[in-house]
Amino acid sequence: MDEFSFINSIKQSTYKQSTLLKGVGDDAAVFRQSSKDIVTAVDTFVEGIHFSRKTMDPFHIGNRALAANISDMAAMGASPVFYLVSIVIPSHWTEDELSQIYRGMQSLAKQYKIDLIGGDTVSGNELTISITVIGYAACGKARYRSTAVEGDIVFVTGTLGDSIAGYHILMNPGQFINKNYYYRRHQMPDPRVAFALELEDLQRVALNDISDGIANEAAEIAEASGVSITINYQQIPTSDSFSQFTVNQQRNWPLFGGEDFELLGAVPKRDWPLVQQAAQRTQTMVTEIGYVDIGKELVYLQEENGRKPLNKKGYTHFKQVKL
Ligand SMILES: Nc1ncnc2c1ncn2[C@@H]1O[C@H](COP(=O)(O)OP(=O)(O)OP(=O)(O)O)[C@@H](O)[C@H]1O
Ligand SMILES: Cc1ncc(C[n+]2csc(CCOP(=O)(O)O)c2C)c(N)n1
Numbered sequence: 001m002d003e004f005s006f007i008n009s010i011k012q013s014t015y016k017q018s019t020l021l022k023g024v025g026d027d028a029a030v031f032r033q034s035s036k037d038i039v040t041a042v043d044t045f046v047e048g049i050h051f052s053r054k055t056m057d058p059f060h061i062g063n064r065a066l067a068a069n070i071s072d073m074a075a076m077g078a079s080p081v082f083y084l085v086s087i088v089i090p091s092h093w094t095e096d097e098l099s100q101i102y103r104g105m106q107s108l109a110k111q112y113k114i115d116l117i118g119g120d121t122v123s124g125n126e127l128t129i130s131i132t133v134i135g136y137a138a139c140g141k142a143r144y145r146s147t148a149v150e151g152d153i154v155f156v157t158g159t160l161g162d163s164i165a166g167y168h169i170l171m172n173p174g175q176f177i178n179k180n181y182y183y184r185r186h187q188m189p190d191p192r193v194a195f196a197l198e199l200e201d202l203q204r205v206a207l208n209d210i211s212d213g214i215a216n217e218a219a220e221i222a223e224a225s226g227v228s229i230t231i232n233y234q235q236i237p238t239s240d241s242f243s244q245f246t247v248n249q250q251r252n253w254p255l256f257g258g259e260d261f262e263l264l265g266a267v268p269k270r271d272w273p274l275v276q277q278a279a280q281r282t283q284t285m286v287t288e289i290g291y292v293d294i295g296k297e298l299v300y301l302q303e304e305n306g307r308k309p310l311n312k313k314g315y316t317h318f319k320q321v322k323l
């Protein structure tokens with residue numbers, strides 16, 4: 001199959017979004033929007049860095065690549081509407097595998113009613129998928145990392161550390177409880193869009209999605225807002241069967257593991273009940289894990305024996321730490 005028949009094979013025959021004027025098939029896509037704020041992001045997914053053939057099937061690769069981008073929309077309080085896919089394909093990938101990658105994306109796209117409106121196809125050495133996502137936020141309601149204020153409650157959705165646990169089990173096959181749960185959390189994470197949109201009535205909520213681990217993500221909120229954040233270690237939510245992992249893994253994974261694609265947020269105390277109601281309406285678990293303080297843009301970890309600065313350790317490209 002050549003580049004052009006490949007593009008034809010992945011082109012949607014109809015589009016779901018009524019604002020689209022031109023999708024795949026010209027030099028660029030066109031959509032018209034006047035009443036919403038447009039939110040856009042791009043994230044790249046590379047073989048050997050974000051996945052290997054051991055950790056993901058082609059379907060998961062597509063699904064996970066798009067999920068990471070949709071998660072950035074959730075973190076902005078935006079509803080995803082369009083995506084563009086730039087793909088670098090090594091020659092050994094078969095037509096069937098490529099079509100599975102696109103099926104993985106399409107299944108999420110169907111769930112979120114989003115359209116593939118463009119992209120680029122190139123041959124190359126490492127399978128690389130770079131997805132640009134476009135979303136809409138209600139005017140003035142995009143959520144920024146820079147809006148946390150002293151006295152806010154810090155919360156997180158879901159449970160943390162599951163994705164790296166899934167990765168660990170995939171890489172070290174053996175006796176583990178709830179393997180399929182952990183695989184799913186690593187291979188097909190659920191972005192928290194519904195929950196984030198349900199927060200629309202809140203005047204202020206700082207949000208960040210957890211791609212690199214809460215230590216890093218909390219630091220991003222602290223730096224952007226010019227505040228410090230204290231996380232209470234005991235309150236960090238983990239899944240029921242997490243106790244099967246070693247003491248070190250149980251400690252490090254929820255803080256530094258990353259790729260959970262849960263949301264970390266900060267809201268005024270008075271709005272915490274509204275956050276809990278939004279969580280209930282969208283069947284999302286939400287846990288208070290700390291608070292915002294004035295201070296030096298630092299993150300602290302509170303434990304029984306006191307409070308210490310939490311290193312910005314986590315997944316950082318070019319600088320890898322072993323967990
Ligand atoms: N190469 C780049 N050129 C221009 N802007 C960039 C580049 N890389 C990142 N950015 C910008 O830096 C900011 C932070 O990006 P970052 O990728 O850390 O966020 P993220 O997508 O939430 O995290 P992750 O990539 O871990 O999912 C964003 O505004 C992003 O658009
Ligand atoms: C094969 C393989 N090796 C390592 C990892 C771990 N990993 C890779 S990227 C990343 C952070 C998010 O990246 P980004 O900042 O680009 O969003 C993490 C935790 C993996 N998933 N698969």
Ligand SMILES: [Mg+2]
Nearest residue numbers: 041042043044
């Ligand atoms: Mg990014």
Ligand SMILES: [Mg+2]
Nearest residue numbers: 072075209211
């Ligand atoms: Mg993000």
Ligand SMILES: [Mg+2]
Nearest residue numbers: 043068072211
């Ligand atoms: Mg991202």
